[in-house]
Amino acid sequence: MLQEESDLSLIIAQIVQKLKGSNLYAQLERQAWASLQRPEIKLESLKEDIKEFFKISGWEKKLQNAVYSELSVFPLPSHPAAPPEHLKEPLVYMRKAQGSWEKRILKSLNSMCTELSIPLARKRPVGEQKELLNKWNEMGTDEPDLSLFRPVYAPKDFLEVLINLRNPNYENGDSLSFRTHLGLIQVPLKVKDIPELKEFFVELGLTTGQLGIDDSTQVPPELFENEHVRIGQKVLAEQDSAAAQQYIRQGSPTALRAELWALILNISSQPEDILYYEQLKTNVIQHDLLVDSLIYKDVKLTASNDDYYFVFEDYLYQVLLCFSRDTSVLGHFAYNSASPPKSYIRGKLGLEEYAVFYPPNVAPLCFLYHEPSKLYQIFREMYVRFFFRLHSISSHPSGIVSLCLLFETLLQTYLPQLFYHLREIGAQPLRISFKWMVRAFSGYLATDQLLLLWDRILGYNSLEILAVLAAAVFAFRAVNLMEVTSLAAAEAVLADLSTLKVMPLLQIFLFATVT
Amino acid sequence: MSRVSVPCHVKGTVALQVGDVRTSQGRPGVLVIDVTFPSVAPFELQEIMFKNYYTAFLSIRVRQHTSTHTPAKWVTCLRDYCLMPDPHSEEGAQEYVSLFKHQMLCDMARVLELRLILRQPSPLWLSFTVEELQIYQQGPKSPSMTFPKWLSHPVPCEQPAPLIEGLPDPSRVSSEVQQMWALTEMIRASHTSTRIGRFDVDGCYDLNLLSYT
Numbered sequence: 001m002l003q004e005e006s007d008l009s010l011i012i013a014q015i016v017q018k019l020k021g022s023n024l025y026a027q028l029e030r031q032a033w034a035s036l037q038r039p040e041i042k043l044e045s046l047k048e049d050i051k052e053f054f055k056i057s058g059w060e061k062k063l064q065n066a067v068y069s070e071l072s073v074f075p076l077p078s079h080p081a082a083p084p085e086h087l088k089e090p091l092v093y094m095r096k097a098q099g100s101w102e103k104r105i106l107k108s109l110n111s112m113c114t115e116l117s118i119p120l121a122r123k124r125p126v127g128e129q130k131e132l133l134n135k136w137n138e139m140g141t142d143e144p145d146l147s148l149f150r151p152v153y154a155p156k157d158f159l160e161v162l163i164n165l166r167n168p169n170y171e172n173g174d175s176l177s178f179r180t181h182l183g184l185i186q187v188p189l190k191v192k193d194i195p196e197l198k199e200f201f202v203e204l205g206l207t208t209g210q211l212g213i214d215d216s217t218q219v220p221p222e223l224f225e226n227e228h229v230r231i232g233q234k235v236l237a238e239q240d241s242a243a244a245q246q247y248i249r250q251g252s253p254t255a256l257r258a259e260l261w262a263l264i265l266n267i268s269s270q271p272e273d274i275l276y277y278e279q280l281k282t283n284v285i286q287h288d289l290l291v292d293s294l295i296y297k298d299v300k301l302t303a304s305n306d307d308y309y310f311v312f313e314d315y316l317y318q319v320l321l322c323f324s325r326d327t328s329v330l331g332h333f334a335y336n337s338a339s340p341p342k343s344y345i346r347g348k349l350g351l352e353e354y355a356v357f358y359p360p361n362v363a364p365l366c367f368l369y370h371e372p373s374k375l376y377q378i379f380r381e382m383y384v385r386f387f388f389r390l391h392s393i394s395s396h397p398s399g400i401v402s403l404c405l406l407f408e409t410l411l412q413t414y415l416p417q418l419f420y421h422l423r424e425i426g427a428q429p430l431r432i433s434f435k436w437m438v439r440a441f442s443g444y445l446a447t448d449q450l451l452l453l454w455d456r457i458l459g460y461n462s463l464e465i466l467a468v469l470a471a472a473v474f475a476f477r478a479v480n481l482m483e484v485t486s487l488a489a490a491e492a493v494l495a496d497l498s499t500l501k502v503m504p505l506l507q508i509f510l511f512a513t514v515t
Numbered sequence: 516m517s518r519v520s521v522p523c524h525v526k527g528t529v530a531l532q533v534g535d536v537r538t539s540q541g542r543p544g545v546l547v548i549d550v551t552f553p554s555v556a557p558f559e560l561q562e563i564m565f566k567n568y569y570t571a572f573l574s575i576r577v578r579q580h581t582s583t584h585t586p587a588k589w590v591t592c593l594r595d596y597c598l599m600p601d602p603h604s605e606e607g608a609q610e611y612v613s614l615f616k617h618q619m620l621c622d623m624a625r626v627l628e629l630r631l632i633l634r635q636p637s638p639l640w641l642s643f644t645v646e647e648l649q650i651y652q653q654g655p656k657s658p659s660m661t662f663p664k665w666l667s668h669p670v671p672c673e674q675p676a677p678l679i680e681g682l683p684d685p686s687r688v689s690s691e692v693q694q695m696w697a698l699t700e701m702i703r704a705s706h707t708s709t710r711i712g713r714f715d716v717d718g719c720y721d722l723n724l725l726s727y728t
Contacts (some may be wrong), residue, residue, distance in 0.1 A: 046705060079611035081647075167605070169569055171639045188639065190604035395605060413599050 183408030211251025212503030277373035389466035
């Protein structure tokens with residue numbers, strides 16, 4: 001009991017300290033001062049009256065949302081003796097692996113710098129700044145020579161690092177035992193099995209209405225859809241983050257999605273936020289980073305060639321270039337096992353922003369948000385809450401290592417014949433599904449299906465659904481896969497996911513498969 | 516509550532195993548660590564802190580000082596405390612743990628010696644132990660201060676000087692000044708961890724190489 005109380009007060013103190021510097025705090029203060037003019041606020045019961053006023057005017061709700069958001073994002077305070085790196089990642093060998101992976105990336109970046117004799121960062125001359133400002137909204141039309149730039153790493157390289165991850169204290173002997181991992185991942189992290197997943201994803205069950213299933217044309221809208229939309233509008237009117245997160249587990253109506261996501265991620269369009277975005281934009285114009293060229297090349301190769309996303313090319317540049325300069329993102333390194341690369345500036349040590357992050361998952365967001373500053377905020381928030389875990393080595397249940405292990409375990413346990421067959425022909429399933437999971441399926445699914453999937457990521461505050469979906473896709477195409485005889489053929493069977501409907505697949509795999 | 520670290524001597528771990536250690540195939544699943552306090556008198560234990568390394572269950576036995584001439588007996592004060600919910604997986608394997616006096620089964624008033632019994636039933640791990648073991652006892656209570664005489668025995672009030680025309684009431688001014696001072700103290704005391712922003716120090720954005728450290 002004593003322990004729980006002291007834990008609770010520690011959490012409260014931490015959240016209060018974090019919120020004190022935020023915009024919301026200043027606004028609440030201003031509101032409190034302004035409310036003193038009101039007749040119902042009396043001097044004798046000042047504290048109670050102001051609290052009452054906050055409740056009525058909706059400010060208490062905003063504070064609730066802010067606290068809820070902090071609780072979801074930050075890990076619980078750990079033991080006082082634990083050093084900060086322990087908070088990032090408790091397992092020593094994973095920290096080491098992440099460190100050496102980062103060194104490899106830095107080496108690659110440095111060598112690219114010296115080979116091409118391009119500085120990592122430089123201040124742009126004034127003429128160039130003016131030019132960029134003029135072209136800000138149409139950077140896609142630019143065609144600079146990017147042939148010399150190589151991508152820093154591909155998902156395959158990252159997968160190789162994960163495959164070679166070993167715990168030095170673990171029995172990795174050759175003899176087969178009851179815990180031999182037949183898949184590629186060899187670290188014994190705790191992953192959920194299907195009964196636990198059924199409990200975790202209980203709102204995806206067969207008896208609960210879902211958007212993505214119960215809104216199809218054959219189902220009359222009175223059964224589920226109309227009511228669901230009505231509830232969604234009510235949730236938005238109440239402006240309650242926690243309720244929105246619960247609601248979105250059953251999917252979000254298209255018309256309400258943009259606002260719901262903003263509510264869950266606790267993003268409001270204050271003038272300060274727009275100003276912050278403009279400030280970042282100025283930074284982009286004034287300074288040129290090497291990373292910019294890499295981003296440019298990456299976008300040109302991926303999104304510009306995609307049938308759905310090419311229209312957003314200009315938006316993508318605007319968001320990503322600003323993101324690579326945003327120092328507030330550095331805050332998430334407290335709980336990310338990665339560390340930002342540092343560099344020496346004329347003998348003084350400075351921090352460069354997190355220079356490399358693999359593929360931008362920005363494109364689908366462009367469907368929802370049209371205003372660059374709001375789009376930017378949503379992307380940034382989704383990155384620091386979820387997507388960074390897909391690019392760093394950690395033991396977190398939503399980290400990419402756990403997702404890979406969850407995928408392999410699910411497949412091995414519930415489709416053993418398929419798993420064995422694929423292994424025999426040299427087509428380890430993870431080699432095919434890794435690229436789906438590391439990009440959160442963006443670029444592989446149809447956009448509306450992808451957004452339904454990301455609804456659930458927000459609703460459950462976890463990326464585990466990506467692994468479950470990957471296993472469900474394999475289960476769906478199991479008959480075809482049993483007949484292939486090579487890795488290339490297996491990849492061909494699973495090459496096109498654009499016709500898949502995400503929610504029925506998940507439901508069948510979790511709730512309707514006979515085990 | 517304040518606490519003071521007690522210097523302890525941690526003896527080497529002893530593996531308990533049935534049969535001959537050299538010839539048997541399996542690894543020991545039980546280890547015993549003895550902790551003695553050679554230079555300290557019997558003390559009241561407040562907290563035990565350590566870093567786990569793949570130990571699944573922990574039991575602690577304590578030997579206390581008894582005033583009579585009976586030899587001190589070993590008493591179990593913690594039984595099968597779970598450090599790893601699933602002994603086969605990594606959860607809890609390298610966590611920092613604190614155990615407090617109130618979690619113990621018996622009184623920890625006059626501790627002479629401690630014995631930690633570590634268990635790891637899973638055959639998957641090559642070794643297991645606890646590291647960075649630290650024992651704490653109750654710190655001294657805050658020292659009582661002796662107040663100077665004039666604070667504890669204030670002189671009786673003198674007759675206030677007559678108010679000079681045109682000047683504000685001194686007691687009101689003093690209370691307002693006091694409130695303002697309290698506000699400044701509050702502002703000074705509240706600090707936040709939010710970053711202020713970025714400032715472009717001259718030339719700091721001309722970077723050429725990233726460092727590896």
